Amino acid sequence: MHYGESLDYLYGLQRFGIKLGLENIKNLLDALQHPEKGYSVIHVAGTNGKGSVSAALAEILQQAGYKTGLYTSPHLHCFTERIQVNRRPIPEVDVVELTKEIRALSPGVPATFFEFTTALALVYFARQKVDFAVLETGMGGRLDATNAITPQLTLITPISLDHVEHLGGDLATIAGEKAGILKKDVPVVIGAQEDCALEVLLAQSSRLNCRPWVAGVDYTVIPRGSRFTFAAQGICLENVKTSLPGRHQMHNMGQALAGALALREQGATLTEEMLRRGVESVRWPGRLEWWGDGDFLLLDGAHNAAGAQVLADYLISLRPAGVRWVFGMKSGRKPADLLLPLLPLVTEVYCAPPPVEEAVAVQDLCEATAGQGVPCSAYTSPEDALAAALAQRIPGEIVLVAGSLYLVAAARDYLQQQDEKDL
Incomplete structure (x- = not known):
């Protein structure tokens, strides 16, 4: 099998369509002996901004010297962009080998494209011995294939009406699906939300004893022209600049910074200079x-x-x-x-x-x-x-x-x- 044949096989799995549920991915991870348990996972859900937040948080961790995996979708130009370590896409040869390996281990599992790709990413990160892996959900959260893991931190970016045929026709219902990534005793960073969505997220946080970091309450972002000020937990970063244009990206960067502080509370070594360098150097093509x-x-x-x-x-x-x-x-x-x-x-x-x-x-x-x-x-x-x-x-x-x-x-x-x- 060469790279083109591997892609043909992976894209051929799209015939199974979108199938929300965790049974297949759990079976795949069982067969693979749970590679995701070899590193810390950060799980990101939301409607808009989750890719930018994921990329920024991965960049902050990399700036701190941590070997960091990043799993996002869709890709912009080529499949390998979806799976990166220290912002380097997975080599084509590894796509080939891992596709063969996972396919052979799971002949009876009718995995979708996203389920198979998620398993491939988790195995690759384990083989690369990453310290952290930042995973972006594909759709929703509760039944998304990425939700088969237990994270160290979760983040919920702003929620709006999208994929209503799969997730529900109102913000509260969609927020309930996104809140499905929350895990007991695992902190959650919540970006700016409509009141009805925030109410759902905070209720689930309380039920699961998740320490919430809420935009505008536990951390603040104040845009000032082309720069912004970030404040939280007794620190204040002034005149922060990001290469991603738009005021909304300042808020996305603020959520990533809050996520980094939540990780620092759990023992990660992240100085203020590392935080600043991370959001200043992040790149996310095709978005403004x-x-x-x-x-x-x-x-x-x-x-x-x-x-x-x-x-x-x-x-x-x-x-x-x-x-x-x-x-x-x-x-x-x-x-x-x-x-x-x-x-x-x-x-x-x-x-x-x-x-x-x-x-x-x-x-x-x-x-x-x-x-x-x-x-x-x-x-x-x-x-x-x-x-x-x-x-x-x-x-x-x-x-x-x-x-x-x-x-x-x-x-x-x-x-x-x-x-x-x-x-």
Whole structure:
């Protein structure tokens, strides 16, 4: 088996779809003799920001000299990005060997793609002898494959309506699913929440005797221009800068810092300088990412209503002359969730399907956009749509690529190719 064959096998597991439940992953971990027990696990759930928080906390631990695993999804360009140690993606040869090994050990387990990948990550981290592994949930929390572990710390990022067909149709119900990652006597860091979600999270924390760190209560983040002040537990970090733009990222970084302090309470060696270096050096491509050295091409993986509102707030703060939006969505998403917050800022929309198996029909996107009185053009590929938007841009305007992380990945591939041609 070579790397391509391994990916074919892994992606072939997607035929089992999304199956929330822990039976399969527990059987896999039993067969693998529980590799996750060889290191400390930090478990992160939430709707938006969990990838950024996970990356930042992993960076802080790495800056402190700890060998740190990071498991996130989806990937931006290649599968190996999902599983990293000290921010280095898993080598392809290890993907091949571990796929063969896990497949041979579990012939009777009809694992989904995410279940198998989670097991692969946990084994890889054990083989690499990591000190910590930061695991981002795939969906929800209670029945997510990553929830088969017992963590040292949990974090819940801001919760909003998303995946309602799987998690429930209101915030309180969704918060209950996210709260499923809490474990008895394990501290939890809770990001800013709507009152109904916070009530659910705090009730579960109390039932399980989890020491809660609550945004705005146990730690505070105060944005000041392009920097922020973080305060908690008798420490105050002033003029903290992060390379991730947007006020929401300051709050994400604050939650990661609070997580680091919770780990310090449990014995981790983390100085204030290590905390500062971690959030200042973290990178998370495809999320409010300005391409190259310019200030006019913005890429963002916003794909739900909450993410679109954060993106809209950021664009408003920039006061551009106009926004030319390259837009596409994966099927199952509601165009209105993104259109309503963003269209008032947009000059023209360039619709194209993201490169996924199923996407919202471009014609449906155009009809929804035109219905709001904004000019819209249809394209067969993200590359063509982006080329047209860039060609028609006038000074002072921003070209925005948003609607799907897969769309952003296609745009980044195209832009990288163009940059290489110009060398």
